[in-house]
Amino acid sequence: MSSELNFGNLSVSIFGESHGAGIGAVINGLPSGVELDMEKILDFMARRAPKKDGMSTRRSEKDTPEILSGFYNGKTTGTPLAAVIRNTDTRSQDYGNISTEARPGHADYTGFMRYKGANDPRGGGHFSGRLTAPLVFAGAVCAQVLEQRGILSCAHILAIDGVYDDAFDPLDVSTELMERVKKAEMPLINEAKADEMKARVHAAANDLDSVGGIIECAVTGLPAGIGSPMFDGLENRISTAVFGIPAIKAVAFGKGFGFAEMRGSQANDAMYMAGDTVKTKTNNNGGIFGGISSGMPVIFTAAVKPTPSIAQPQQTVDFKRNKDAELVIKGRHDACIVPRAVPAVEAAANIAILSFLV
Numbered sequence: 001m002s003s004e005l006n007f008g009n010l011s012v013s014i015f016g017e018s019h020g021a022g023i024g025a026v027i028n029g030l031p032s033g034v035e036l037d038m039e040k041i042l043d044f045m046a047r048r049a050p051k052k053d054g055m056s057t058r059r060s061e062k063d064t065p066e067i068l069s070g071f072y073n074g075k076t077t078g079t080p081l082a083a084v085i086r087n088t089d090t091r092s093q094d095y096g097n098i099s100t101e102a103r104p105g106h107a108d109y110t111g112f113m114r115y116k117g118a119n120d121p122r123g124g125g126h127f128s129g130r131l132t133a134p135l136v137f138a139g140a141v142c143a144q145v146l147e148q149r150g151i152l153s154c155a156h157i158l159a160i161d162g163v164y165d166d167a168f169d170p171l172d173v174s175t176e177l178m179e180r181v182k183k184a185e186m187p188l189i190n191e192a193k194a195d196e197m198k199a200r201v202h203a204a205a206n207d208l209d210s211v212g213g214i215i216e217c218a219v220t221g222l223p224a225g226i227g228s229p230m231f232d233g234l235e236n237r238i239s240t241a242v243f244g245i246p247a248i249k250a251v252a253f254g255k256g257f258g259f260a261e262m263r264g265s266q267a268n269d270a271m272y273m274a275g276d277t278v279k280t281k282t283n284n285n286g287g288i289f290g291g292i293s294s295g296m297p298v299i300f301t302a303a304v305k306p307t308p309s310i311a312q313p314q315q316t317v318d319f320k321r322n323k324d325a326e327l328v329i330k331g332r333h334d335a336c337i338v339p340r341a342v343p344a345v346e347a348a349a350n351i352a353i354l355s356f357l358v
Helices: 038-046 092-099 108-114 122-127 129-147 175-183 191-206 234-242 256-261 338-355
Strands: 004-007 010-016 022-028 066-069 081-086 152-160 213-220 248-253 271-274 277-280 298-304 314-318 323-327
Touching: 004 234, 004 338, 010 129, 010 338, 022 129, 038 129, 038 338, 081 129, 108 122, 122 129, 129 152, 129 338, 152 175, 152 191, 152 338, 175 213, 213 338, 234 248, 234 298, 234 338, 248 256, 298 338
Parallel strands: none
Antiparallel strands: 004 010, 010 022, 022 081, 066 081, 152 213, 213 298, 248 298, 271 277, 314 323
16 A cells, blocks of 8 residues: 555655655664765765756756654664655646546556546656655665675666666676766766767657666675575565666566576586685576575666657547547656666665665
């Protein structure tokens, strides 16, 4: 019934609507006495903010979280950490027609049916990508708790519209690479791919269209033995959190769907001793066996569908009058949301990983 990740001792609840007074998050289960660097949190959130590059929405929000509880004298108190982000740049008049005409690819119709017409449709309401801002805040907080335990995460654009970046080395993802990717204008390992990706996005925008892509995420420093089998494993929790991001349509670990074309002799990760540590010669399984970490880097990918809000006329239905209709979407939208979704994927992974450690 609620937009809540409830993972054992840790839970994150997201509230608000795209064009409401504000959006926010409540985090339960954080350990007490953890120092939080607000500048790092703001830097993390700035990675999600729209850029003036022709690929992002022209909506401009400062996305400054106002912490309401659970934080005192620079440290977590152990009680629920609640934060609100005020909405300041809304243009609700752009969404008048979607109260009756469903935007293809959006949750206008399903949300109307689920909440019996009581949902707020402006800007997508509670289904909007705007709700990833508090998710990123929560993930930024969790990142600092994980970092104090030597666990780091980083996501990057693996592909946009068929143009591919280099993939992480599944055996060795360096801290230096993670830091460089996070600071880059476009989060890429091979920055030479940026111009070609941007050109694909601009071409789609000129056609009043949009493009999607793939995000790859790595988590390092996670010791072996973290997770659970069957229904509450590392893959399960990470996938649950990542699917909370609008437009994510697939999550795969390690080789993912590539396993379908491999033999067991190719897919298995041969094991060896590196001193007193068990390691694998390959990392096809993405650092997870039986829902439990192996000690190798956790690697997964997430597929992002093209932004469904496009300016071309589209066939739809008027779901209140039960008739066919043609819709032209107004408003300010990203021609490609992949770059802005990168920190959201990273944030979701942070929440899921920390949930096993508190």
